[in-house]
Structure formats: C-alpha cells, structure tokens
Amino acid sequence: xxxxxLYSFRRLLSTLxxxxxxxxxxxxxxxxxxxxxxxxxxxxxxxxNRNFNLNDKFFPFVLVIIGxxxxxxxxxxxxxxxxxxxxxxxxxxxxxxxxxxFLFSTIGYxxxxxxxxxxxxxxxxxxxxxxxxxxxxxxxxxxxxxxxxILVFLILHSLFFFGAVYFRKLAFLKMxxxxxxxxxxxxxxxxxxxxxxxxxxxxxxALKNFGLKKGWMIGRSSNQTMLSDLESFxxxxxxxxxxGIPTILFILLSYLRLKETEL
Amino acid sequence: MISxxxxxxxxxxxxxxxxSLDIELKPGNIYGLLGKNGAGKTxxxxxxxxxxxxxxxxxxxxxHLPQERNPDFLSDIFFLPEEFFLPDLKIKNFVxxxxxxxxxxxxxxxxxxxxxxxxSQKSRFDxxxxxxxxxxxxxxxxxxxxxxxxxxxxxxxxxxxxxTIFRKILASSLDEKRIIIVSTHVVRDLQNLIDPIVMIDKGxxxxxxxxxxxxxxxxxxxxxxxxxxxxxxxxxxxDGYTVVTENKNKTESKIDIEILFNAIQSNKKIVSLLNSGxxxxxx
Numbered sequence: 177x178x179x180x181x182l183y184s185f186r187r188l189l190s191t192l193x194x195x196x197x198x199x200x201x202x203x204x205x206x207x208x209x210x211x212x213x214x215x216x217x218x219x220x221x222x223x224x225n226r227n228f229n230l231n232d233k234f235f236p237f238v239l240v241i242i243g244x245x246x247x248x249x250x251x252x253x254x255x256x257x258x259x260x261x262x263x264x265x266x267x268x269x270x271x272x273x274x275x276x277x278f279l280f281s282t283i284g285y286x287x288x289x290x291x292x293x294x295x296x297x298x299x300x301x302x303x304x305x306x307x308x309x310x311x312x313x314x315x316x317x318x319x320x321x322x323x324x325x326i327l328v329f330l331i332l333h334s335l336f337f338f339g340a341v342y343f344r345k346l347a348f349l350k351m352x353x354x355x356x357x358x359x360x361x362x363x364x365x366x367x368x369x370x371x372x373x374x375x376x377x378x379x380x381x382a383l384k385n386f387g388l389k390k391g392w393m394i395g396r397s398s399n400q401t402m403l404s405d406l407e408s409f410x411x412x413x414x415x416x417x418x419x420g421i422p423t424i425l426f427i428l429l430s431y432l433r434l435k436e437t438e439l
Numbered sequence: 440m441i442s443x444x445x446x447x448x449x450x451x452x453x454x455x456x457x458x459s460l461d462i463e464l465k466p467g468n469i470y471g472l473l474g475k476n477g478a479g480k481t482x483x484x485x486x487x488x489x490x491x492x493x494x495x496x497x498x499x500x501x502x503h504l505p506q507e508r509n510p511d512f513l514s515d516i517f518f519l520p521e522e523f524f525l526p527d528l529k530i531k532n533f534v535x536x537x538x539x540x541x542x543x544x545x546x547x548x549x550x551x552x553x554x555x556x557x558x559s560q561k562s563r564f565d566x567x568x569x570x571x572x573x574x575x576x577x578x579x580x581x582x583x584x585x586x587x588x589x590x591x592x593x594x595x596x597x598x599x600x601x602x603t604i605f606r607k608i609l610a611s612s613l614d615e616k617r618i619i620i621v622s623t624h625v626v627r628d629l630q631n632l633i634d635p636i637v638m639i640d641k642g643x644x645x646x647x648x649x650x651x652x653x654x655x656x657x658x659x660x661x662x663x664x665x666x667x668x669x670x671x672x673x674x675x676x677x678d679g680y681t682v683v684t685e686n687k688n689k690t691e692s693k694i695d696i697e698i699l700f701n702a703i704q705s706n707k708k709i710v711s712l713l714n715s716g717x718x719x720x721x722x
Contacts, residue, residue, distance in 0.1 A: 181509040190539045197536055198526040258524035265488055267513035267540040435508075438491050 183271050191268045191276040207288055211296045218300035222312055230313045235293055236325030243285055243329050247336035248348035250277040255344050260439040270435040282333060286326060290317055331419040334426035341433040440465060441618060446496035448486060456482055457642045467615040471633030472622040473700055478639045480622040484589045488518040501586050514541050517580035518589040525572055531560040534579065541583040549582035555604050570596040581612045588619045594628040606632055626697045636696060638703060645710045646703065650694045656713050658692040659683050671709050672702035685712060
C-alpha cells in the first residue's frame with residue numbers, strides 16, 4: 177500500500193492538535209499577562225492625558241517584536257536533544273511538522289494578538305467610559321498602519337523562522353545580528369560600488385541622492401501624508417512582489433533545513 | 440529485515456566512528472547490542488531511526504531509508520532513548536493525542552502493559568518518576584505494534600520487580616515480524632532474553648551470532664581452583680573461576696554474556712574463533 181508520505185491533512189490536523197495541547201497553557205498565560213499590561217497601560221496613559229497611539233505605533237511594535245521572537249523559538253526542540261528526538265521521530269512528515277509551526281506562528285499568533293488587543297482596548301474603553309467618563313481609543317484591525325505592520329511582520333517572519341531552524345541556541349539574537357551584519361555588508365558593498373563607478377560625481381553618503389523616503393515601506397511619504405489610494409495600493413503591491421520572493425525563498429529554505437536536521 | 444551496507448559515519452572527520460560497517464538483522468529476534476562506552480551503540484540506533492544520516496553507505500529498514508524520515512517508516516519504528524522527553528500531559532491525554540500517529544496502535548495492549556506496571560492512566564507525567572515515565576513510554580512503544588523497537592539502556596531507572604515485568608512483557612511481545620534491538624551495559628538484567636548478540640568494537644561489528652552458535656565454538660565452565668593450561672580467558676568469581684576454553688568436544692555449555700564480553704575484550708582470538716564458525720549476519 178502506497179501512502180502519502182509528503183502530506184496528509186489528517187496527520188497535519190493531528191500535529192496541530194499535539195502542538196496546541198502541549199503549548200496551550202504557556203500561550204494562554206503569556207496572552208493573559210500581555211492583556212493585563214495592555215489594559216493597565218491604556219488606562220494609565222488615558223488618565224495622564226497622554227497620546228498612547230495604540231493603532232499607529234504600539235500594536236505594530238508589539239506585533240513585530242513578539243511575533244519575531246515567537247518565530248525564533250518555533251523549533252526550540254532542536255536546541256534540546258531529548259525534545260529534539262521526540263519531535264524528529266514523531267510519525268508525521270517534515271512538511272506537516274513545518275506547516276504546523278508555521279501556521280501557529282503566523283495565523284495563530286495574529287489571531288491571538290489581535291484578540292488580546294481588541295478585548296484589552298474594549299475593556300479599557302468600558303472602564304474609562306462608564307466609570308471615569310473619559311473617551312478611550314479602540315483597537316481597529318482595519319487601520320491601514322496595522323495592515324502594513326502585519327505585512328512587514330509576515331515578511332520578516334520568514335527570516336526569523338529560518339533562524340529558528342538554522343541556529344540551535346539564541347536564534348532571535350543571532351538572527352538580529354545576522355540581518356544587521358548583512359545590511360551593513362550590503363550597504364558597504366553598495367557604497368564601494370558607487371565610489372568606484374561614479375567616483376566624484378555622487379556624494380554617496382547622502383541618502384537623498386538615492387531618492388529614498390522614510391516611510392516607503394509602510395506606504396507613506398516622508399512628510400507623513402498618506403498617499404492616494406491608488407499609490408498606496410501600487411506601493412503595497414510592489415512590496416509584496418519585491419519582498420515576496422525572498423519570503424518564499426526563506427520559507428522554502430527553512431523547510432529544507434528542517435528536513436535535513438540531525439540530532 | 441535490516442540491512443546495513445558499507446556504512447561510514449563520523450562526528451569529526453579525523454575520527455570516524457564507523458567505516459565500512461555491514462550487518463544484517465532478521466525479524467523474530469531480540470538482538471543484544473553490546474560494546475564499550477563510545478563504541479557507537481547509541482549512534483547506530485540513531486542512524487537506524489533516522490536521527491542521524493550516514494556519511495556513506497546505506498541503511499535499509501524493511502524497505503525504507505531512515506534518513507528520509509517518512510511517516511510510514513517512523514510509524515513502523517519506536518526508539519526509546521536512554522534519556523527521553525515526554526510532554527506535560529496526563530497519560531490518557533498523551534495516548535489519545537499521539538496514538539493517531541501510529542496506525543497499528545493497539546489501545547487494549549497499552550492498557551494491559553500499564554496495568555502490569557501498576558500505573559494509572561490518570562497520572563500526569565510531571566508527577567511520575569523517571570522509571571515510571573520509562574514504563575509508560577515503553578508500553579506505548581510496544582503497543583504501537585511497530586516492526587522495529589530500539590531500546591537504549593531500557594532497564595536503567597527500573598526497580599527490581601519492574602525489571603522482571605519488563606522482561607516478561609518484552610519476551611511476550613516478540614513475533615516473527617518484529618526486530619527488537621536492546622543496547623545495554625547491564626547484561627545480567629537481560630541475560631535470558633537477548634539472543635543473538637551483536638558486539639561493536641572500534642566501529643566494526645566483531646560478533647553477530649546466536650548464543651547457540653557461540654556455545655558450539657567456546658565453552659564456559661566453573662572451576663574452584665586456579666585454572667591452568669590452554670584457556671582463552673578466565674575470570675575470578677565469588678567461589679572460584681569461570682574459564683573460557685575452545686569447545687573442541689562441541690558439547691553445549693551455558694554462555695554468560697557478561698563473561699563473553701569481558702573475554703572478547705581481553706582476547707581477540709575469541710572473535711576469530713567465533714567468526715570461523717559463524718559468518719556475520721547468518722543465523
């Protein structure tokens with residue numbers, strides 16, 4: 177009898193159930209802690225009449241930092257021989273094990289963190305409105321800056337997910353170092369190239385000569401005014417096309433690396 | 440059938456662990472995998488289970504390549520390492536979650552083994568001792584009805600009554616389709632259970648023989664006085680000496696595996712003697 181050794185929906189469901197059952201309490205505890213901190217912060221900043229900027233800055237920041245950290249520990253078992261053995265010889269294909277962790281650290285995480293932010297802001301809103309007679313900001317998932325942040329998170333996630341399989345220890349820090357090193361290296365090479373090719377015609381250290389604008393990644397111009405819908409859509413489409421290729425590449429690399437992991 | 444051909448493996452290139460290792464293991468046997476510390480017993484088990492990949496050569500386990508780690512293969516083997524991990528769950532939750540990965544899992548058998556070890560399904564792994572956890576995972580492995588069971592130091596951490604139960608369960612679980620490989624340093628725990636014997640030394644399989652075949656080549660006897668004359672090995676025991684000699688009369692004698700192991704370590708002539716009578720991989 178020939179069975180599908182690459183992928184089976186039944187086995188994927190089973191792997192998802194196993195991953196959920198073994199991590200549910202840790203996840204709920206972390207979510208509860210975040211929820212508590214969030215409610216207190218929202219109430220405090222509102223009471224102090226300070227602009228908390230929940231949708232524009234705080235959520236994107238927390239989403240990316242926590243999300244990338246979770247992506248980095250997605251294959252924490254491989255750091256520990258006993259847990260690693262258990263994980264690697266569990267009868268499911270590498271693709272199913274990979275997909276389970278990928279879905280949890282992307283869709284599962286996005287759903288949970290949005291739920292935590294929404295319920296926390298709703299709770300703070302209720303307290304402020306009914307008890308303190310003040311207005312409170314509500315978390316809005318449809319906010320354009322949140323959608324942009326989710327997009328940036330998904331692009332960076334593939335890098336940190338690869339780091340989780342590639343590095344055995346301190347994957348999060350090592351990945352930050354690797355990315356910083358890579359950016360520095362690419363920048364240095366770029367500057368040297370510009371110096372060689374254009375020599376005295378271009379002041380290569382002045383970034384304005386590259387035509388870069390501060391907010392290009394999240395669809396805003398440098399003077400912080402929103403682009404028109406069409407431009408914004410065009411910009412996001414470009415980001416997807418430009419970042420989609422490396423993202424897919426890193427997802428593929430992570431899978432292949434997991435398949436070849438020895439312990 | 441397990442067939443390993445021309446296997447080479449190393450952790451560091453300068454110090455190869457296995458070089459051109461060949462072995463065939465046949466179903467219906469409980470193989471005793473013996474060797475000194477660092478001989479490569481655990482590594483060989485890891486290679487068979489797909490946790491490590493051969494540098495060259497091939498491993499064929501019931502028609503599967505372990506390094507592919509296909510679900511079909513993984514559900515047909517069970518590796519119980521010396522140190523293992525179990526998620527923090529109740530036994531019954533663990534079984535209901537993980538038995539799905541083993542299509543041939545037999546729940547009634549698992550419950551029977553667990554009852555033999557006097558363990559309750561309601562216990563949480565966090566509240567169990569190392570030995571108790573080992574009993575659960577061992578029962579789970581047997582109930583998975585896998586074709587290959589790899590046990591690395593299985594009696595470590597088990598109390599005396601549990602060792603007896605362990606031996607009974609293991610002996611009863613053997614059938615003509617299954618291969619059980621037990622790696623142990625405490626040979627006396629499994630003296631009457633393991634047969635054939637596979638000995639690894641310096642990356643080579645030096646012995647792969649049934650005890651019956653071994654007893655045709657060498658004999659072991661007890662002497663009260665200090666042994667003299669042509670002998671292969673002697674070991675001082677409580678009330679005299681155990682003497683290993685060439686079995687010229689071809690009379691059968693009981694083979695003490697621990698003494699056989701010590702004898703082979705001190706006199707390599709025994710290896711050539713054993714191999715002159717039995718070829719590797721043959722029964």
